[in-house]
Amino acid sequence: MNERTLVKNLAALPDGPVTIAGWVETVRDQKKVQFVILRDESGAVQVVNPALRELPEPVEGEAADETAPARLATTEAISALAHGSFIRVTGELKHDERVKLGGLEVKLATLEVVSESNPETPIAADSSLDKRLDWRFLDLRNPKQALIFRIQTTFLHALRGVWVEKGLIEIQTPKLMASASESRAELFEVDYFEGKAYLAQSPQFFKQMAQAAGFGGIFEVGPAFRADPSFTSRHATEFTSVDTEISWIDSHEDVMALHEELLVAGFEAVVAKHGAEIQEHFGIELAVPSRPFPRIPLAEAKQIVADHGYVVPRADADMDPEGERQISAYVKETFGHDFVFLTDYASSIRPFYHMRHEGDASLTNSYDLIYNGVEISTGAQREHRVDVLVEQAKEKGLDPEELEFYLDFFRFGVPPHGGFGMGLARVLMLMLGESSIRETTFLFRGPTRLLP
Amino acid sequence: MNERTLVKNLAALPDGPVTIAGWVETVRDQKKVQFVILRDESGAVQVVNPALRELPEPVEGEAADETAPARLATTEAISALAHGSFIRVTGELKHDERVKLGGLEVKLATLEVVSESNPETPIAADSSLDKRLDWRFLDLRNPKQALIFRIQTTFLHALRGVWVEKGLIEIQTPKLMASASESRAELFEVDYFEGKAYLAQSPQFFKQMAQAAGFGGIFEVGPAFRADPSFTSRHATEFTSVDTEISWIDSHEDVMALHEELLVAGFEAVVAKHGAEIQEHFGIELAVPSRPFPRIPLAEAKQIVADHGYVVPRADADMDPEGERQISAYVKETFGHDFVFLTDYASSIRPFYHMRHEGDASLTNSYDLIYNGVEISTGAQREHRVDVLVEQAKEKGLDPEELEFYLDFFRFGVPPHGGFGMGLARVLMLMLGESSIRETTFLFRGPTRLLP
Numbered sequence: 022m023n024e025r026t027l028v029k030n031l032a033a034l035p036d037g038p039v040t041i042a043g044w045v046e047t048v049r050d051q052k053k054v055q056f057v058i059l060r061d062e063s064g065a066v067q068v069v070n071p072a073l074r075e076l077p078e079p080v081e082g083e084a085a086d087e088t089a090p091a092r093l094a095t096t097e098a099i100s101a102l103a104h105g106s107f108i109r110v111t112g113e114l115k116h117d118e119r120v121k122l123g124g125l126e127v128k129l130a131t132l133e134v135v136s137e138s139n140p141e142t143p144i145a146a147d148s149s150l151d152k153r154l155d156w157r158f159l160d161l162r163n164p165k166q167a168l169i170f171r172i173q174t175t176f177l178h179a180l181r182g183v184w185v186e187k188g189l190i191e192i193q194t195p196k197l198m199a200s201a202s203e204s205r206a207e208l209f210e211v212d213y214f215e216g217k218a219y220l221a222q223s224p225q226f227f228k229q230m231a232q233a234a235g236f237g238g239i240f241e242v243g244p245a246f247r248a249d250p251s252f253t254s255r256h257a258t259e260f261t262s263v264d265t266e267i268s269w270i271d272s273h274e275d276v277m278a279l280h281e282e283l284l285v286a287g288f289e290a291v292v293a294k295h296g297a298e299i300q301e302h303f304g305i306e307l308a309v310p311s312r313p314f315p316r317i318p319l320a321e322a323k324q325i326v327a328d329h330g331y332v333v334p335r336a337d338a339d340m341d342p343e344g345e346r347q348i349s350a351y352v353k354e355t356f357g358h359d360f361v362f363l364t365d366y367a368s369s370i371r372p373f374y375h376m377r378h379e380g381d382a383s384l385t386n387s388y389d390l391i392y393n394g395v396e397i398s399t400g401a402q403r404e405h406r407v408d409v410l411v412e413q414a415k416e417k418g419l420d421p422e423e424l425e426f427y428l429d430f431f432r433f434g435v436p437p438h439g440g441f442g443m444g445l446a447r448v449l450m451l452m453l454g455e456s457s458i459r460e461t462t463f464l465f466r467g468p469t470r471l472l473p
Numbered sequence: 474m475n476e477r478t479l480v481k482n483l484a485a486l487p488d489g490p491v492t493i494a495g496w497v498e499t500v501r502d503q504k505k506v507q508f509v510i511l512r513d514e515s516g517a518v519q520v521v522n523p524a525l526r527e528l529p530e531p532v533e534g535e536a537a538d539e540t541a542p543a544r545l546a547t548t549e550a551i552s553a554l555a556h557g558s559f560i561r562v563t564g565e566l567k568h569d570e571r572v573k574l575g576g577l578e579v580k581l582a583t584l585e586v587v588s589e590s591n592p593e594t595p596i597a598a599d600s601s602l603d604k605r606l607d608w609r610f611l612d613l614r615n616p617k618q619a620l621i622f623r624i625q626t627t628f629l630h631a632l633r634g635v636w637v638e639k640g641l642i643e644i645q646t647p648k649l650m651a652s653a654s655e656s657r658a659e660l661f662e663v664d665y666f667e668g669k670a671y672l673a674q675s676p677q678f679f680k681q682m683a684q685a686a687g688f689g690g691i692f693e694v695g696p697a698f699r700a701d702p703s704f705t706s707r708h709a710t711e712f713t714s715v716d717t718e719i720s721w722i723d724s725h726e727d728v729m730a731l732h733e734e735l736l737v738a739g740f741e742a743v744v745a746k747h748g749a750e751i752q753e754h755f756g757i758e759l760a761v762p763s764r765p766f767p768r769i770p771l772a773e774a775k776q777i778v779a780d781h782g783y784v785v786p787r788a789d790a791d792m793d794p795e796g797e798r799q800i801s802a803y804v805k806e807t808f809g810h811d812f813v814f815l816t817d818y819a820s821s822i823r824p825f826y827h828m829r830h831e832g833d834a835s836l837t838n839s840y841d842l843i844y845n846g847v848e849i850s851t852g853a854q855r856e857h858r859v860d861v862l863v864e865q866a867k868e869k870g871l872d873p874e875e876l877e878f879y880l881d882f883f884r885f886g887v888p889p890h891g892g893f894g895m896g897l898a899r900v901l902m903l904m905l906g907e908s909s910i911r912e913t914t915f916l917f918r919g920p921t922r923l924l925p
Binding site for chain 2: 025027042043044045060061062063103105106107135136137138139142156157158159161162167170171173174175177178181185188189190191192193194195196197198199209210211212213214218220227230231233234235236237238242243244246248250258259261268269405406426427429430431432433434435436437445462463464466468469471472473
């Protein structure tokens with residue numbers, strides 16, 4: 022492995038020889054001295070080189086400066102450096118408080134241009150989001166964009182730590198299915214040898230299968246696919262879904278308790294590891310949410326926003342995005358909390374597999390989790406009684422015949438269970454105050470975007 | 474949450490009242506006493522109930538036994554219990570060395586049948602693999618099958634621990650692509666609004682993109698898709714690929730070093746947590762492999778097996794599955810090692826993006842990792858010089874125009890890099906001596922299997 026010191030580790034080193042490697046962020050090519058800002062995945066550092074613009078005239082009686090030709094070549098190489106080229110630099114690390122960038126610099130000894138960049142960069146700081154996505158690999162060189170994925174890494178690792186600690190089993194459910202998992206309307210169809218397959222819209226059926234298999238509790242972080250033609254800042258045709266499902270619950274309250282625990286662990290890890298960088302790049306003082314998160318039955322939430330002058334313009338019992346923003350603002354003002362569980366959604370607007378209230382079939386044991394005004398997750402206790410499940414499917418206009426493979430899961434016993442699915446890019450978007458999940462998805466996929 | 478004690482935690486408890494919940498594995502319904510083996514995700518325990526077969530005759534002058542009706546009802550409920558039903562039991566835990574199953578039993582106080590199973594179980598211990606896969610959720614109730622996924626959970630968590638510790642970034646690459654990532658021949662086509670998309674055969678292009686983005690190193694565990702019509706024990710149309718890619722390498726040797734480190738960490742965690750269970754269920758004394766793993770150039774490996782009497786029946790430079798078994802046996806005998814890196818594959822049998830030897834373009838900086846006779850992984854240093862890459866693509870008969878989006882990644886500088894992809898189900902299959910990846914995949918997908 023090439024011995025190189027990550028830029029973030031330079032500060033702890035004493036003055037002395039170092040090797041660093043990364044890409045050229047900027048070059049300041051002054052007559053007497055050249056500055057290169059070298060960035061790697063961990064940070065940026067100033068490299069300084071005294072310029073030698075021409076070979077010194079030979080002076081009679083003095084030996085020629087043998088280093089001069091190499092110094093001239095280095096000077097010319099720096100002058101020719103394209104923004105973005107990857108370079109390896111050896112030199113002397115020098116701590117110097119006067120250097121704005123981290124209080125240190127590297128005095129160049131050797132420069133190797135490892136991989137040259139095309140000098141014409143297709144995007145700039147003010148490029149449109151769409152243009153930046155065309156050149157996503159360059160966009161991600163921006164330390165702010167890259168930080169998003171380091172935060173995501175920390176967040177997911179913390180969640181998995183909780184799951185593993187609790188003894189839950191990680192599963193990888195198939196994304197190729199014989200039929201729809203959620204809605205026929207938003208289904209991608211795949212040519213599958215002589216027949217057809219469909220891309221999973223969620224791992225819903227399979228994570229329930231794991232409960233029938235006696236797994237007790239499972240988790241999965243994986244892709245989900247929706248053939249949704251919408252172009253909002255919150256929708257994608259492919260997204261990363263964070264899923265968990267647990268057995269032996271009493272109600273959706275147990276699911277919410279796990280949900281809170283996971284998010285708190287995720288936020289704790291992110292704040293501890295990236296709090297300062299988040300402040301620097303996003304101007305956000307990220308705090309760990311307190312437990313319990315506020316809970317408001319959906320009907321009550323609609324009344325609250327109505328009392329504040331906003332009547333949700335929907336014929337059905339559901340909330341709308343503006344209503345979610347308003348109830349979130351109300352919760353922030355009233356309880357000082359960024360999260361709110363809206364609970365007990367009407368059966369009429371929930372899938373057939375959500376369990377309904379005992380004694381009031383019009384309501385479900387379900388919730389949406391709203392974070393900073395946007396829904397990030399749906400959770401529920403599932404109906405595990407197969408006769409009730411069949412009735413509810415029929416009531417929703419589904420054909421139980423098509424669901425046979427799923428209904429079978431319930432015919433050989435299944436414990437009471439529930440879980441949630443959460444959109445990873447939405448969590449990151451709202452955590453960092455970004456305007457679109459396109460910013461917080463490694464490579465966004467939408468109705469008109471399959472590239473790069 | 475329902476208060477229940479996991480079966481595995483009973484041993485550490487003193488005698489006294491407990492609540493347990495799980496499914497009925499067996500019922501022994503003797504005249505005077507009934508035994509139920511209750512299994513949950515952590516283990517099995519014997520529940521014992523003194524049978525009361527009929528209400529005692531009233532005896533004049535004595536008060537009737539008020540508990541008798543309930544005891545009669547419980548006895549009858551146990552007699553009627555179907556294998557597989559989920560039950561909740563309260564009772565008295567009693568440690569008793571004479572009880573074979575864990576040296577303890579629970580004397581039943583109350584029984585709740587939470588979810589009844591259809592009494593006719595469609596699979597038995599001797600059912601064919603295909604039949605078991607039809608009823609995978611029942612098959613997975615077998616503690617041996619479930620253990621596979623607990624092992625997988627431990628294994629993956631250990632790998633991620635290494636990656637996170639090293640500062641690598643977790644990415645989720647898109648599975649919907651505008652064109653092929655590997656081979657046109659094994660590509661699934663998706664109807665994508667007015668056009669077509671293709672399912673990613675590997676995250677290859679995107680994990681390389683992350684290097685051009687300056688991420689330094691990345692990892693991903695996610696699905697990959699191959700429209701491969703073969704029915705071998707090692708192939709699936711959808712499989713979980715374990716991927717990593719790192720920058721600033723000198724050669725594929727750096728990739729192999731990381732590969733070893735990850736596997737050793739995974740095996741250490743699995744042996745520590747599940748060693749005894751693996752011995753019990755699979756009869757295998759799993760050991761942590763020693764580093765370094767043996768390395769043999771492919772040409773030399775072919776010579777070795779030829780010297781042992783097996784000439785690989787292929788016209789090209791490649792190994793075949795039987796050759797892999799034989800070289801693996803040779804390595805086991807010679808070096809006592811279960812793993813072997815076969816290195817320096819011929820350029821003619823490697824993809825265009827593998828870097829070739831400096832000074833000998835007929836060989837690549839690549840390897841396959843063979844474990845217990847089967848290939849589990851391919852790794853390589855990638856070609857990062859765009860002009861060379863274009864030439865190599867052309868030489869392989871690829872049209873650079875179709876690869877434009879990928880070639881762009883190399884036009885703005887990219888550090889030397891490499892990585893590997895590893896089939897998760899194969900690792901588990903070989904670790905546990907299973908005969909097929911169908912056993913070690915949560916839900917197998919093949920040319921004729923999309924259900925359940």
